[in-house]
Amino acid sequence: MSGIERPAPPSPLSPSARLLLGPGPSDVHPRVLAALGLPLLGHMDPEFIALMDETQNLLRYVFQTENRLTLAVSGTGSAGMEAVVVNLIEPGDSMLVCVNGVFGSRMVDVAERAGAKVTVIERPYGEVFDPEEVRAAVKRVGPKVVGIVHAETSTGAWQPVEEIARIAHEAGAFIAIDAVTSLGGVPVKIDEWGIDAVYSGTQKCLSCPPGLSPVSFSPRAAELIANRKTKVQSWYLDMSMIQKYWGSDRVYHHTAPISMNFAFREALALVVEEGLEARHARHALNANALKAGLAAMGIGLVTVAGHQLPQLTCAQIPDGIDDMAVRRRLLNDWGIEVGGGLGSLKGKAWRIGLMGHNSRQANVTLLLAALETCLRDLGSALAPGAGLAAASEIYRQAQKSTSN
Amino acid sequence: MSGIERPAPPSPLSPSARLLLGPGPSDVHPRVLAALGLPLLGHMDPEFIALMDETQNLLRYVFQTENRLTLAVSGTGSAGMEAVVVNLIEPGDSMLVCVNGVFGSRMVDVAERAGAKVTVIERPYGEVFDPEEVRAAVKRVGPKVVGIVHAETSTGAWQPVEEIARIAHEAGAFIAIDAVTSLGGVPVKIDEWGIDAVYSGTQKCLSCPPGLSPVSFSPRAAELIANRKTKVQSWYLDMSMIQKYWGSDRVYHHTAPISMNFAFREALALVVEEGLEARHARHALNANALKAGLAAMGIGLVTVAGHQLPQLTCAQIPDGIDDMAVRRRLLNDWGIEVGGGLGSLKGKAWRIGLMGHNSRQANVTLLLAALETCLRDLGSALAPGAGLAAASEIYRQAQKSTSN
Numbered sequence: 001m002s003g004i005e006r007p008a009p010p011s012p013l014s015p016s017a018r019l020l021l022g023p024g025p026s027d028v029h030p031r032v033l034a035a036l037g038l039p040l041l042g043h044m045d046p047e048f049i050a051l052m053d054e055t056q057n058l059l060r061y062v063f064q065t066e067n068r069l070t071l072a073v074s075g076t077g078s079a080g081m082e083a084v085v086v087n088l089i090e091p092g093d094s095m096l097v098c099v100n101g102v103f104g105s106r107m108v109d110v111a112e113r114a115g116a117k118v119t120v121i122e123r124p125y126g127e128v129f130d131p132e133e134v135r136a137a138v139k140r141v142g143p144k145v146v147g148i149v150h151a152e153t154s155t156g157a158w159q160p161v162e163e164i165a166r167i168a169h170e171a172g173a174f175i176a177i178d179a180v181t182s183l184g185g186v187p188v189k190i191d192e193w194g195i196d197a198v199y200s201g202t203q204k205c206l207s208c209p210p211g212l213s214p215v216s217f218s219p220r221a222a223e224l225i226a227n228r229k230t231k232v233q234s235w236y237l238d239m240s241m242i243q244k245y246w247g248s249d250r251v252y253h254h255t256a257p258i259s260m261n262f263a264f265r266e267a268l269a270l271v272v273e274e275g276l277e278a279r280h281a282r283h284a285l286n287a288n289a290l291k292a293g294l295a296a297m298g299i300g301l302v303t304v305a306g307h308q309l310p311q312l313t314c315a316q317i318p319d320g321i322d323d324m325a326v327r328r329r330l331l332n333d334w335g336i337e338v339g340g341g342l343g344s345l346k347g348k349a350w351r352i353g354l355m356g357h358n359s360r361q362a363n364v365t366l367l368l369a370a371l372e373t374c375l376r377d378l379g380s381a382l383a384p385g386a387g388l389a390a391a392s393e394i395y396r397q398a399q400k401s402t403s404n
Numbered sequence: 405m406s407g408i409e410r411p412a413p414p415s416p417l418s419p420s421a422r423l424l425l426g427p428g429p430s431d432v433h434p435r436v437l438a439a440l441g442l443p444l445l446g447h448m449d450p451e452f453i454a455l456m457d458e459t460q461n462l463l464r465y466v467f468q469t470e471n472r473l474t475l476a477v478s479g480t481g482s483a484g485m486e487a488v489v490v491n492l493i494e495p496g497d498s499m500l501v502c503v504n505g506v507f508g509s510r511m512v513d514v515a516e517r518a519g520a521k522v523t524v525i526e527r528p529y530g531e532v533f534d535p536e537e538v539r540a541a542v543k544r545v546g547p548k549v550v551g552i553v554h555a556e557t558s559t560g561a562w563q564p565v566e567e568i569a570r571i572a573h574e575a576g577a578f579i580a581i582d583a584v585t586s587l588g589g590v591p592v593k594i595d596e597w598g599i600d601a602v603y604s605g606t607q608k609c610l611s612c613p614p615g616l617s618p619v620s621f622s623p624r625a626a627e628l629i630a631n632r633k634t635k636v637q638s639w640y641l642d643m644s645m646i647q648k649y650w651g652s653d654r655v656y657h658h659t660a661p662i663s664m665n666f667a668f669r670e671a672l673a674l675v676v677e678e679g680l681e682a683r684h685a686r687h688a689l690n691a692n693a694l695k696a697g698l699a700a701m702g703i704g705l706v707t708v709a710g711h712q713l714p715q716l717t718c719a720q721i722p723d724g725i726d727d728m729a730v731r732r733r734l735l736n737d738w739g740i741e742v743g744g745g746l747g748s749l750k751g752k753a754w755r756i757g758l759m760g761h762n763s764r765q766a767n768v769t770l771l772l773a774a775l776e777t778c779l780r781d782l783g784s785a786l787a788p789g790a791g792l793a794a795a796s797e798i799y800r801q802a803q804k805s806t807s808n
Contacts (some may be wrong), residue, residue, distance in 0.1 A: 003593065003595075006465060006676060006680070007462065007465050009673055010676075013670055013673075015666075018449065020446055025446060027443065028443065028444055033441045034441065035417050036441050039437065040613060041419045041420075041422055042426055043429065045422065047420060054414050057411060058414065061408050061410060064408045074483070076478055078640050078659075079658075109639055110639045112635075209661065209664075211663065211664055231516075231517055233637055234638055235517055236483045252746070253482075255605070255607060255614040257480060257614050258613055259440055259613040260661070260663075260664070269413055272412075275410055331449075337449065
């Protein structure tokens, strides 16, 4: 046989400039890009081993935890979700999953594939759970694990989890949370809240490319994993083996994604340099300006008041406005990516991310200006500059309160 | 509570210069590093979608296949192994695994976790399987899937698989191969050989960082996956969902590791520019020079003659020489990483990789010179320059035969 013929070499890689204001990935900080482009070390090199230790130490601060079992899984956030579920769950175990968006539903699917008997409680997209309804379900089901999404990337809903963790513990259950979109944008206090297992992603408020999933397990969860009766169904995500590579044994498991770990360490270093409080305050300020601007333009939000994530604003598309026409124009004319709606919100919502490095006044201003231009051109009766003026007022007030 | 205190920011990331001549990762080509450091596109951006199409097209050439289901799994090579196994196997299915090294053993573990009834046939480390012994086992077991490692990274053994694929097909079984270390270094002819499923890694002969696993499934394997009775146990690795993102549907599954996909496309472009035949010839020539040099220094090989991978030479550590003393010196004095033995070869073998971009005369020369210096200093009675002279003679002959 002659085989498959050699194709023409592709043209040089030259992606257009983008401003990633969707639900993630967000733009990567230049220092993180530089770290990504460094020549490699081997995955058993003493310098790489030292880097892993440093990374764990930085990550413990970002997760606000002393958990020994704190590391980066070698896959994206969904791999982290799967790692948490398959390590805690053995076939036949009961799991209660709280679903108010796409990522809660995904957790149900992952848990069922792990052999869990899953009970679901639901809230409409854009709402959050009241601890009392979780308490009632926990009482009814007696689950081994309660799973809930801290920051629902499909709706922008910000779920308080501290009280729910208490409820789970009082019933002897473990609590696992999805912090993919929350980490680095709003407080995630693993130890103070008593969270047993958490997974996140690198490509949201940490301003690192997608490819790793930071996870952390409480000592109680680590003990559960150590005492399993069955092997974890995923070899790749088996924490009992992975922790021997990240721990003092340094037993080879799989080849770590070296470059992504370089980038991740740099991204964590940036969070440490800024400090969590300052970082959260920055996210809050820019979100307030964006929301004020949208409100002044007559654009409502999907998410209930009081539970809107600052890093991800889920805006209702105004009546009569074509979702794709606006998003295509934003992308083509300004290079701005904004996310569309997922699941039941498809065509009805825009998901606007101001995450990590991207949470900046310049980005808020450009987005509002571009959106106003788009909507005006599409025939919407906007007061010119109303959005920009409202956002600007938020920054003026913030400056005044800082200088006082 | 006061929370976890902010640690001191770490010092700037500044890895020492390394020449990665172990079993992988290998050094990344500068053009691939540059691609890695490019600003991101979103994972649903039309330009990224186009890049995925291009990547699949380039990858089909490298795998020598027309398989539609050819793409990069978002994890390292071991995730690719798991993806192949969990998609082909349903609980209770029979799988025959041929084990002659660490990665064959890993496949057994992965298959058992997927619920397969696994039958193992074994060969000592450094040897390969004879098709007839596989035929006997296939006859005895009647497996649904036969799994075998094409290039055993733990021993440097190069397993012929074409005849074994025929044997599997004659018995109505599927054949899955591990091509983590082979792809880009020696021929991997998926269609001509009739391979049903293959996984590889990016960090070996493709000179790209670790983090993705190229896979390909034959139409027959794709049909098997489409007609499964049970869901794939891994949500993250479920090819029936992943192919909807890579295929024309473009349904969001998980956020692709954007930067790694940039790098992978560039790495594949480099293979296409060089051409597979030239690339394989380059690997063969440099391996021949290395082996001639080692032989002249009195260093034998672990792998049986006739089945030694050119990209990975598994050398026996001479009697009385301390493994770690040599490897530490190579790393500290010359920045050269060479791999140690795995499993039963621990302390007994060095694994020397000349993979992808690293398969060059300069690297062969430097390694032999450094190794000679180390061994002489450790009291070995080497003829000075014997290794270098033997290697040099190989290059001289090659040059002569080219100019004729």
